[in-house]
Every structure is written in C-alpha cells, then in structure tokens.
Amino acid sequence: MIPFPLHLESLLGKPLMYLVFLLIGFLFGYVLEISGFNHSPSLASQFYFKDLRVFKVFFTAIVVGMLLIFGSSAIGLLDFNLIWVNPTYLWSGIVGGLIMGVGFILGGFCPGTSLVALATLKIDGVFFVLGSLVGVFLFGETVDNYRYFFNGSYFGRLTLMDVFNIPAGIVIILVTLMAVFMLWGGEQLERIYGKKDPAKAPKARYYGAGILVLVAVSIAIIGQPTTADRWSRLAPIRQQAIENREMYIHPGELLDTFHNHRLNLVMLDVRSEADYNLFHLLDAVHMPPEEVPGAIDDLIAMPANTVYVVMSNDETAATETWKVLTAEAVPNVYILSGGINNWLDTFSTVLEEEVCGEAINADEDQLQYEFDAALGSNCPAAYPDHDQYHFEYEAKIKLDIKRAPVGGGCG
Amino acid sequence: MEKNTNTAPKKFQMKNLFNKPSQPYANPYLGGVLLGLVLFASYFITGNGLGASGGLSRYAAFIEDLIAPGHIDQVPYLIAMAGGQRNPLDSWIVVVTTGVLIGGFTSGIIHGRTKFETHKGPNISNQTRWLFAFIGGILFAYGARLARGCTSGQALSGGATLSAGSWVVMFSIFGGAYALAYFVRRLWN
Numbered sequence: 001m002i003p004f005p006l007h008l009e010s011l012l013g014k015p016l017m018y019l020v021f022l023l024i025g026f027l028f029g030y031v032l033e034i035s036g037f038n039h040s041p042s043l044a045s046q047f048y049f050k051d052l053r054v055f056k057v058f059f060t061a062i063v064v065g066m067l068l069i070f071g072s073s074a075i076g077l078l079d080f081n082l083i084w085v086n087p088t089y090l091w092s093g094i095v096g097g098l099i100m101g102v103g104f105i106l107g108g109f110c111p112g113t114s115l116v117a118l119a120t121l122k123i124d125g126v127f128f129v130l131g132s133l134v135g136v137f138l139f140g141e142t143v144d145n146y147r148y149f150f151n152g153s154y155f156g157r158l159t160l161m162d163v164f165n166i167p168a169g170i171v172i173i174l175v176t177l178m179a180v181f182m183l184w185g186g187e188q189l190e191r192i193y194g195k196k197d198p199a200k201a202p203k204a205r206y207y208g209a210g211i212l213v214l215v216a217v218s219i220a221i222i223g224q225p226t227t228a229d230r231w232s233r234l235a236p237i238r239q240q241a242i243e244n245r246e247m248y249i250h251p252g253e254l255l256d257t258f259h260n261h262r263l264n265l266v267m268l269d270v271r272s273e274a275d276y277n278l279f280h281l282l283d284a285v286h287m288p289p290e291e292v293p294g295a296i297d298d299l300i301a302m303p304a305n306t307v308y309v310v311m312s313n314d315e316t317a318a319t320e321t322w323k324v325l326t327a328e329a330v331p332n333v334y335i336l337s338g339g340i341n342n343w344l345d346t347f348s349t350v351l352e353e354e355v356c357g358e359a360i361n362a363d364e365d366q367l368q369y370e371f372d373a374a375l376g377s378n379c380p381a382a383y384p385d386h387d388q389y390h391f392e393y394e395a396k397i398k399l400d401i402k403r404a405p406v407g408g409g410c411g
Numbered sequence: 412m413e414k415n416t417n418t419a420p421k422k423f424q425m426k427n428l429f430n431k432p433s434q435p436y437a438n439p440y441l442g443g444v445l446l447g448l449v450l451f452a453s454y455f456i457t458g459n460g461l462g463a464s465g466g467l468s469r470y471a472a473f474i475e476d477l478i479a480p481g482h483i484d485q486v487p488y489l490i491a492m493a494g495g496q497r498n499p500l501d502s503w504i505v506v507v508t509t510g511v512l513i514g515g516f517t518s519g520i521i522h523g524r525t526k527f528e529t530h531k532g533p534n535i536s537n538q539t540r541w542l543f544a545f546i547g548g549i550l551f552a553y554g555a556r557l558a559r560g561c562t563s564g565q566a567l568s569g570g571a572t573l574s575a576g577s578w579v580v581m582f583s584i585f586g587g588a589y590a591l592a593y594f595v596r597r598l599w600n
Contacts, residue, residue: 005458020456021503025510027449028461028563032511033518035442040530040544042436044599047592053439058567060443061450065571068451077455084459086560086569088576093565096558097580100551101587105595107547108530108540110562110584111555112463112511114548119512120519123529123537124544129467131548136464136471138549139556140488147487150557158575171573183440205440405458 038117040108050194090153169220230327248337252391311336431523460568464555466508
C-alpha cells in the first residue's frame with residue numbers, strides 16, 4: 001500500500017496529531033518570518049516592481065512544493081488521490097481574489113503574513129489582524145444574501161491537467177518554466193524600477209533554476225502512476241483478499257445495508273445499459289467500466305460512512321471494477337456476491353417470473369434471465385421487502401478509516 | 412578570595428530579547444525553497460496544505476460565540492464551525508495558525524526582529540498606516556472567505572497541487588493588487 005499521506009488521528013491519537021500540526025505551523029511561521037513576510041513595505045513594493053522578494057519566495061515555494069508532491073507521487077511514495085486539492089468555484093474565486101488583491105495593496109499583508117507580523121509585534125500587523133476578524137464576521141453575516149453566487153460555478157476537484165487535458169508531467173514542466181521566466185523577469189523589473197543590481201545576487205540561483213527544470217523533466221519522464229501501476233503495487237495483498245472472498249457480500253447483507261441508516265450506500269451497476277434497463281436495483285447508479293476513472297474523485301469525496309457495492313451480472317466485471325476503485329484509493333468497496341443473477345435467484349417474485357420466463361443458460365457474466373419488458377427498478381425484486389427475508393450470512397462490511405482529508409485549510 | 416564579579420554571566424533581561432540588532436532577512440530563493448519544503452511536508456504527512464485564513468475565521472467565530480452564542484446558531488455559515496456545542500477552535504487549522512504565531516515570534520526573537528514598530532511608506536503617518544491596515548484586513552479576510560482561502564490556502568497550497576480554481580484565485584489576487592497599486596501609490600512610495 002502507498003503509505004502517505006498518513007491518517008494521523010488513528011495513528012497517533014488527537015493530542016499528538018495536533019502536536020504535528022503545531023510543528024508544521026511553527027515551521028511555516030518561522031520560514032515566513034525569515035523570508036521577510038512580516039515587513040509590509042516589502043510585501044507592497046512588489047506591486048511597484050521595486051522589490052520582488054515576496055514574489056520570489058512565493059513562486060519558488062510553489063514550484064518546489066509542486067515538484068516534491070508530484071515527484072513523490074511518481075515514485076509511489078505519496079497518493080495524490082488522497083491529497084486535498086482545493087475545489088474550484090470559478091466566480092466566487094475570481095471576485096474573492098480581486099477583493100483580496102485590493103485588501104493586499106491597501107493593508108500591506110495577507111492573512112498568513114499578518115499573523116507573523118503580529119507575532120513579531122508589528123503594530124500595522126496587529127491592525128490588519130483585527131480588521132481580518134471584522135472581515136470574517138461581516139462575511140458570515142452577509143453571505144446568506146448571495147449564497148447562490150457563493151456556491152455556484154462549482155467544478156469540484158479540478159486540476160490544470162483536467163482543464164487542458166494534458167498529462168501532469170507536461171503541466172509541471174510548463175509551470176516550472178513559467179516560474180523561472182517570471183523570476184528572471186522579476187529581476188529585470190527590479191533592475192529597472194528598483195535600481196537593484198541582479199549581478200550581486202548569488203550565482204547559485206542559476207544552478208537552482210537548472211535543477212528545478214531538470215527535476216520537472218524527470219518527473220514528466222517517469223510519469224504519474226496509472227491505475228495498472230497502482231494495482232500492481234497493491235496486488236500482493238489484495239489478490240489474496242479476492243481469493244478469500246473478503247469483499248463479496250451476500251445478497252442478504254446488501255438488503256440489510258439498504259436499511260442501515262448509519263451507512264451511506266452507493267451501488268454501482270457496471271453492466272451494459274441494455275441490461276441495466278431490463279432490471280436493476282432501486283437507486284443503483286449505472287456506471288459502465290469506461291466511466292469509472294472519471295468518477296474516482298467524486299467517489300473519494302463522499303462522506304466517510306459511504307459503502308460502495310459494485311455489481312455485474314455475475315462477478316467478473318464487478319471484480320475488475322473493484323480492482324480499479326481499490327487501486328485508486330476509494331475506501332470501503334464491496335462486490336455483490338453472484339451479481340444480479342444471484343440477486344434474482346434469491347429475490348425474484350411471481351411478478352418477475354412472469355416477465356422473465358425461465359432462467360436461461362447464458363455465458364459467463366451475462367444475464368441469466370430473459371426479460372420480455374424493460375422493468376428497470378419498477379418491480380418488487382428491485383427493492384425486496386426486508387421483513388420477508390432472513391438470511392444467515394457472514395457479515396463482511398466494515399468501515400475503513402477514510403484517509404483523504406474532508407476539507408482544506410480554509411474552512 | 413572572591414572572584415571578580417565582572418566575569419559572572421550577564422544577567423538575563425527580558426528587554427534584551429527585544430533590543431537585539433536586527434539581522435537582514437534570508438535570501439528570497441532560499442526562503443522559497445524552505446517554504447516549499449514545509450508545504451510539501453504538510454501535504455506528505457497530513458494530506459492537507461498550509462492555511463491561515465481558516466484559522467483566523469475560527470478565532471473570529473470563537474469570539475462571536477463568546478459574545479452572542481445564540482446568534483451563531485442562526486447563521487448557517489457559522490453553524491458549521493461553532494453551532495451548538497461545537498468548539499470552533501477544535502480544528503487542525505487553528506493549531507497550525509497557533510504554530511505560525513509561535514514560529515514567527517521565535518524567529519523574530521532569534522534574529523532581533525521582534526520589536527514594537529510600525530512599517531509604512533515614507534509619506535504617510537503611523538495613524539494612516541494603521542487605518543489602511545485595518546481596512547485592508549477587513550477586505551482581505553472578506554475576500555478570502557468568499558474565495559474559500561487566501562494566499563496560503565488557495566494560491567500557495569492549491570497552486571502546488573495544480574488546482575485550477577486556486578490558480579484562478581492566485582491570478583485574481585495579484586491582478587486586483589496590481590490594478591489598484593498605481594492609484595494608492597502614496598501609501599507606499
């Protein structure tokens with residue numbers, strides 16, 4: 001299994017987890033201070049091209065952070081699917097960003113830098129922080145008047161790779177080159193507007209820029225892990241689980257799960273559309289295998305009590321989909337044992353038997369019943385009467401801890 | 412014989428901590444590399460990036476909860492943080508924010524930069540600087556709530572994870588600031 005990121009709360013308990021966060025915050029504050037982010041004239045003078053210190057720190061940090069994140073993902077240390085990627089809300093992001101820009105040039109700080117300024121007793125920083133508390137208060141009081149705007153233009157977990165439909169490696173090279181170009185351009189602007197001599201800065205920065213570009217190219221060459229790569233890392237453990245049938249749940253357990261309101265049941269029907277239209281379980285979502293990769297982000301983002309049950313006519317296609325979902329770090333995925341055929345064997349009533357006629361002897365993973373009409377979920381077997389059936393089965397569903405963060409640092 | 416008292420270590424005085432000569436800031440590229448390392452460590456260990464405005468808003472909700480606890484339960488936006496028995500400070504981002512304060516203070520002490528002072532442009536008074544810092548704080552925090560994150564939570568963290576929305580927010584922040592800079596140049600120049 002890919003070990004990182006860690007689930008700290010279950011690993012260390014809450015107090016120690018908070019200690020780790022305190023340490024990260026400490027380092028964050030320390031680095032902001034040594035970088036000069038508590039000095040408001042430095043922050044402001046980047047907007048007059050005189051001293052681009054803050055701009056340099058900022059874009060260097062983005063590139064270094066990005067290369068380390070995608071580099072460790074490329075070599076399989078870190079699971080990018082389990083990392084919090086800020087969801088995209090287009091218009092509230094644009095308007096909020098512009099308002100922030102105005103606050104930036106008037107106030108000379110942003111929230112993180114103002115905290116460091118406050119901590120180092122800069123009085124202008126204290127006033128900025130006090131203003132921020134008022135701003136947060138005003139937002140809470142007013143947002144309800146335009147909540148459709150605030151929650152609108154939502155695109156979910158959307159990366160630059162999704163927008164431009166190019167591989168992560170290319171985006172990484174482009175971002176790195178853009179940053180290096182911007183930093184170089186920044187030095188030229190400083191020379192013109194700030195009367196600074198770039199020749200006095202240490203030569204090492206050229207080597208540094210070269211290293212960043214080299215690393216970016218290497219990451220692009222290695223590439224981000226595909227589903228097959230991810231599965232081959234998991235296979236030694238998970239193949240055994242398949243052989244032990246650890247994730248194949250009895251139809252009776254699925255029926256009981258319908259009525260377990262502590263679980264959020266999501267049923268994924270991976271059969272052809274024709275089979276799905278003939279018969280499917282009530283509330284089962286039709287998701288043919290080719291649509292699964294595009295749905296991973298949404299599935300991971302579901303609440304922590306979500307249980308996914310994959311089903312096909314028997315088990316072959318469902319097991320393949322299970323492998324994809326498990327490899328992509330979707331937690332709590334199960335398979336309906338025996339698939340829809342077994343479900344119909346178990347729950348079909350007089351009504352379905354009238355429509356279905358006899359069970360036929362079809363090929364593997366084909367529907368074993370012949371339907372005269374497309375029933376969809378409009379028949380008793382799609383939602384069997386819970387009180388009528390009692391099964392003895394080995395309960396297999398148990399909730400794993402959700403490792404993906406449920407919110408970023410801005411909530 | 413008694414030794415000369417002059418050789419005894421100088422008595423520790425609190426005020427000396429704040430009167431050290433200020434050292435210059437680090438090279439910006441070095442600062443950037445270190446900041447990138449901290450950002451990566453945060454993602455690598457916890458799955459989450461860095462943030463500041465989230466912590467600030469929870470402090471604000473905490474203060475509001477002290478003053479008007481009944482009011483919190485009527486504002487949907489605040490209920491999520493501080494509704495009912497919920498403690499708005501019981502969140503990892505508040506802990507990070509507290510760490511930022513301690514880390515900034517520590518570095519300031521070590522490098523002789525923790526001292527009462529006001530930084531400002533040469534042509535305005537301290538009072539004007541404070542007023543604009545206050546107004547800027549209001550606007551920045553309002554915008555940060557609207558955009559669901561600030562320069563740390565959106566631009567830096569979201570930028571490094573290549574979130575499309577975060578890059579939009581980043582360019583909007585810089586765009587807003589550059590667009591207005593000329594008109595308020597007296598504040599800083």
